[in-house]
Amino acid sequence: MVQAPRGIISTATASFISKFLIITSLGSFLPAFALVPRSRPLLSSNTAVFRRQSHTFLSKMSTSALSMTDFSSYLNSVTTEISSFSKTKNVNYNIILGNEAGDADSIISALAYSYVKASAKDINPGIGSSCSSIVNLPLASIPRNDLALRRDVTLLLEMVGIDGGKLIFVDDESFTNIANDDGIQKSVSLMDHNKLRSDLRPLHNFVDEILDHHKDEGSHNSVQGENREIAFDDQFALVGSTCTLVVEKITKQKQSMDNFKLDAGLGLVLLGVILLDTMNMCPNAAKGTQRDEEAIQFIIHESEWSTFIVNSNMQSNLFESDDDDESQRKVPIRSRLYEYLRDSKFDRSFWESMEITDALRIDYKRFEPSSGAKDAFGLSSILLDTETLVAKPYFKTKGLEYMRKVNVNLLGALNMVIVDDKPQREIVLLGASDDVNKMAHFLVNDDSTSFLEISNTGYIESSPSDEFVAVTLKQGNPKGSRKQIAPAMMSFFQKKM
Numbered sequence: 001m002v003q004a005p006r007g008i009i010s011t012a013t014a015s016f017i018s019k020f021l022i023i024t025s026l027g028s029f030l031p032a033f034a035l036v037p038r039s040r041p042l043l044s045s046n047t048a049v050f051r052r053q054s055h056t057f058l059s060k061m062s063t064s065a066l067s068m069t070d071f072s073s074y075l076n077s078v079t080t081e082i083s084s085f086s087k088t089k090n091v092n093y094n095i096i097l098g099n100e101a102g103d104a105d106s107i108i109s110a111l112a113y114s115y116v117k118a119s120a121k122d123i124n125p126g127i128g129s130s131c132s133s134i135v136n137l138p139l140a141s142i143p144r145n146d147l148a149l150r151r152d153v154t155l156l157l158e159m160v161g162i163d164g165g166k167l168i169f170v171d172d173e174s175f176t177n178i179a180n181d182d183g184i185q186k187s188v189s190l191m192d193h194n195k196l197r198s199d200l201r202p203l204h205n206f207v208d209e210i211l212d213h214h215k216d217e218g219s220h221n222s223v224q225g226e227n228r229e230i231a232f233d234d235q236f237a238l239v240g241s242t243c244t245l246v247v248e249k250i251t252k253q254k255q256s257m258d259n260f261k262l263d264a265g266l267g268l269v270l271l272g273v274i275l276l277d278t279m280n281m282c283p284n285a286a287k288g289t290q291r292d293e294e295a296i297q298f299i300i301h302e303s304e305w306s307t308f309i310v311n312s313n314m315q316s317n318l319f320e321s322d323d324d325d326e327s328q329r330k331v332p333i334r335s336r337l338y339e340y341l342r343d344s345k346f347d348r349s350f351w352e353s354m355e356i357t358d359a360l361r362i363d364y365k366r367f368e369p370s371s372g373a374k375d376a377f378g379l380s381s382i383l384l385d386t387e388t389l390v391a392k393p394y395f396k397t398k399g400l401e402y403m404r405k406v407n408v409n410l411l412g413a414l415n416m417v418i419v420d421d422k423p424q425r426e427i428v429l430l431g432a433s434d435d436v437n438k439m440a441h442f443l444v445n446d447d448s449t450s451f452l453e454i455s456n457t458g459y460i461e462s463s464p465s466d467e468f469v470a471v472t473l474k475q476g477n478p479k480g481s482r483k484q485i486a487p488a489m490m491s492f493f494q495k496k497m
Contacts (some may be wrong), residue, residue, distance in 0.1 A: 002110060003045060012074075012238060012441065017402075023224065023248075024310060026049055031124065035456055037229050039443075044464055045287060050227075059441060060230050064124070070263055070265065071112070071115050071160065071162075071263045071265040071266040071269075072160050072161040072162050072265045074114075074115050074118070075108060075111055075115070075138065075162050075166070075167065075186040076161075076162060076163055076164075077168050078137075078138060078166065078170055078478045079167070079174065080166075080391055081133065082137060082168060082174050090113065090184070091134075091135050091184070092133070092134045092135065092186060092187065093131045093135050093178055093185070093186040093187075093492065094114075094117070094134060094135065094136050094137065094186070094189060094205065095137045095139055095175075095178070095179070095186055095187070095189070095206075096113055096114045096117070096137065096138050096139060096187045096188075096189040096191060097110050097138075097139040097141045097170070097190065097191065098110045098139075098141045098192045098193065098242075098366060099141060099191075099192050099193035099197070099387075100139065100141055100142075100159040100193075100197045100199075100364070100365055100366065101363045101364055101365045102141045102142030102146065102150065102363075103150070103153075103192075103347075103363055103381075103383070104140055104150065104152045104153045104156065104272075104273045104276055104277075105192050105242050105243055105273050105276075105277055106191060106192040106242070107140050107141065107142070107150065107153050107192075107263075108153065108156065108192045108243060108269050108270065108272075108273045109138060109191045109211070109241075109242040109243045109245070109246050109273070110140070110141065110192075111138045111139050111140075111167070111193055112213065112243065112246050112269065112270055113138075113189065113191060113246050113249070113459070114136040114137070114262075115136075115138075115245060115266060116249055116250055116253070117136055117189075118136050119253070120249075120253050129320075137168065137175070137178070138167075138168070139169070139170060139175060140167045140168065140169045140170070141170050142169060142170060143169060143170065143171045144169040144171055144172060146361075146362070147164050147167075147169070149160040149358065149362045150362075151344045151345055151347070151350065152272070152273075152276060152341050152344055152345040155340075155341060155344055156268070156269045156272050156273070156341070156371050156377045157269070158267055158298045158413050159268060159269075159272075160264075160265035160266075160268055162265075165402070168360045170200075179200065179201055179203055182202075183474060185204050186203070186348065187206055187207075187208045187209070188203050188207045188208065188209075189207075189208070189209040189210075189211065190207055190209065190210045190211070190212065190220075191211050191212070191242055192213070192214070192242040193211055193212055193214060194212045194214060194216055194217055194220070194228075194230055195217040195220070195221065196220070197366065198366065200370060204282075205326035206354070207220040207397075208222075208223055208227060209223065209227045209228075209230050210223055210227065210228045210229065210230060211242060211245050211246070211249075211406070212229070212230045212231070212242060212245075212484050213230070213231040213232055213237040213238065213239050213240075213241070213242055213244075213245065213426075213483070214230070214231070214232055214237070214486075215483065215486075215487045216230045216231050216232065217490075223285045229235075229245060229271050231245060231291075235451065235484060236254075236479070236483075236484070237289075237415060238289060238291065238482055239289055239291045239292055240274070240277045240278035240287045240288040240289060240292045240297075241273055241274045241276075241277035241278065241292060243270045243272055243273040243274050243277070243295070244291055244292045244295040245275075246270060247270055247295035247296065247298055247299060248291070250262065251444040254264065254302070257260075257291045260302065261302065261304040262298075262299065262301070262302045262303040262304065263303070263304065264303045264304050264305055264307055266303075267299045267302070267303030267304075267305075268303070268332065268337075269380045270295075270299055271296065271299045271300070271303075271334070271337065272337055272341050273354075274288075274292055274295055274296055274340040275296070275301075275334055275337060275341070276338065276341050278292045278340060279338075279342075279418075279421070279423075280334060280335060281293055281296070282421045282422075283421070284421045284422040285422060285423055285478065286423065286478075287479070287481075300331060300332075300334070302361040305331045305332070306330055309396065317336060317340065317479045318332050318336045318337050318340065319331070319332055319333065319334060334398055339417070342418075343385065343420070346372070346383050346418060351382070351383055351384045351388075352384070352388060352409045354392075355392070355393075355398070356392045356393070356394065356395055356402075357398055357401070357402050359380070359382050359384070359389065359392070359401065359411065360380045360382070360399065360402050362380075362382075363380060363381040363382070364378055364379070364380045364381075364406070365376050365378065365379055365482065365486070366406065366408060367379065367486055367489070367490060369490050369493035369494060374409075375409065375493045375496075376408045376409060377406065377408050377409065377411065377412065377489060378403070378406055378411050378412070379411075379412045379482050379485060379486055379489075380407040380411070380412070380413050380414065381414050381416070381481075381482055382414065382415050383415075383416060383417065384415055384417065384418070385415060385424075385426070386413075386415045386426040386428055389413060389415055389428065390428065390460045390461070390472075391393065395460070395461065395470070396430070396460065396468070396470050399411060399413075399430045399470070400430065400468055402408055403430065409431055409433040409435055410429065410430070410433065410435050410436065410439060411429070411431060412427055412428065412429050412430075412485065412489070413427065413428040413430070413479070414427055414429075414482055414485060415427070415428065416429075416481075422478055423478040424478065425475040425477075425478060425480065426457075426472060426473065426474055427443075427454070427472070427473040427475060427482075427485070428460065428470055428471070428472050428473075429470065429471045429473065430468075430469075430470045431468065431469075432468055432469075433466055433468065436469050436470070436471050437469070437471070438488065438492075440456055440471045440473060442492045443457050443488065443489075443492075444473070446492075448488065449488045450489055451477060451480070451484075452475055452476070452477050452480040452484065452485070452488065453475060453476025453477045453480075454473050454474065454475050454476070455473065455474050455476070456471065456472075456473055457472045457473060457474050458471070458472055459471055459472075460472055
């Protein structure tokens with residue numbers, strides 16, 4: 001009998017190092033909270049143990065393939081566990097993956113939801129019942145080498161003792177073998193998107209669950225009812241983060257349990273992402289909703305924070321409180337957690353040091369208004385102002401090279417910086433002159449896009465007579481993220497048809 005989690009009970013052990021520098025693959029220096037296994041020697045006098053004190057098995061679950069009880073251990077063992085099951089086809093894999101942009105919400109929500117489903121025994125085989133085991137396969141929806149670009153994700157994983165190298169990535173052989181083998185039973189849960197990316201078409205017919213907050217693209221229509229939860233209506237998302245939807249799943253789990261406590265590691269990563277996505281519910285940003293705030297409060301009040309032991313630097317940076325209650329001093333202060341993650345994600349020196357190709361691919365999504373690649377376009381979310389982005393060497397040349405590599409006819413760079421806690425947004429459109437000019441005219445003048453308050457500000461390294469051009473657009477509505485820009489651009493192509 002395989003042991004597995006139930007009720008998302010908190011337990012784990014990890015070593016916690018204060019702040020240090022990680023050298024990323026880009027040559028940038030990444031400040032982080034690093035962890036090392038307890039068996040390794042401590043690196044300095046600042047090192048302290050960061051662990052949970054209890055370890056509880058509530059039940060045994062024969063339908064789960066991963067035999068872990070806490071979030072960190074569950075994910076640290078996933079590669080080994082999946083490899084052991086890959087030798088047999090008498091298994092049903094429930095693949096849980098986020099969108100191809102692979103931001104913190106996509107990656108963390110997939111990892112967290114895999115653990116939640118295993119904890120609740122809520123695993124839907126989706127492809128018949130002849131298999132003897134159902135195996136959750138939480139997938140990081142980016143190439144393995146790209147994890148270093150996701151600074152916020154890397155920090156969150158390290159803070160709770162998860163080794164990012166032990167996750168399964170979209171280009172790992174262990175995943176591609178399962179995805180491409182028609183003889184292997186599988187089902188797919190889409191997180192933070194509702195249309196499977198085109199390069200994973202072999203999995204298209206296996207999608208049986210969607211948890212998302214983007215406009216419904218009308219794909220996978222066999223997925224209905226409770227299995228199709230898309231929190232989007234009237235041009236705007238109903239929640240600021242898919243992680244909020246995961247928390248709502250957990251709240252339902254709590255209703256059927258006694259003495260419920262949320263695993264503190266799971267709580268911390270979910271909290272961090274929701275705070276990032278909603279900008280800590282800042283009114284000026286208006287990115288969060290009441291559902292997000294309720295999820296934040298649930299995590300803060302239901303997580304077993306008292307089991308954390310942190311060093312003095314962490315205590316003062318993220319957990320310090322004036323509360324006389326010792327246990328309350330271990331509850332993370334949301335503003336400090338948010339600011340720490342935000343400053344890492346938006347670090348200007350990090351973005352300035354990046355080559356243009358890396359800046360375009362770090363948070364990129366492809367959209368296909370029709371079947372095939374004829375009208376395909378891509379949107380890259382970039383945390384730089386337009387002036388700094390286009391000043392990078394060979395901006396136009398490298399941008400066109402990237403377009404050819406990802407096989408799109410039009411590329412949009414959605415640039416955002418934060419000024420006085422309020423997003424400021426601009427758009428750069430790159431592509432063939434006719435395509436760019438028509439799209440720019442549509443975004444500026446069409447009634448359906450007026451809510452974005454877009455205006456044309458001119459050409460970059462281009463003139464109207466050039467074969468390929470780059471055009472800059474100013475966006476007045478700070479709420480208009482890729483969730484709104486992409487549907488607007490999709491409607492342009494649909495009107496052409």
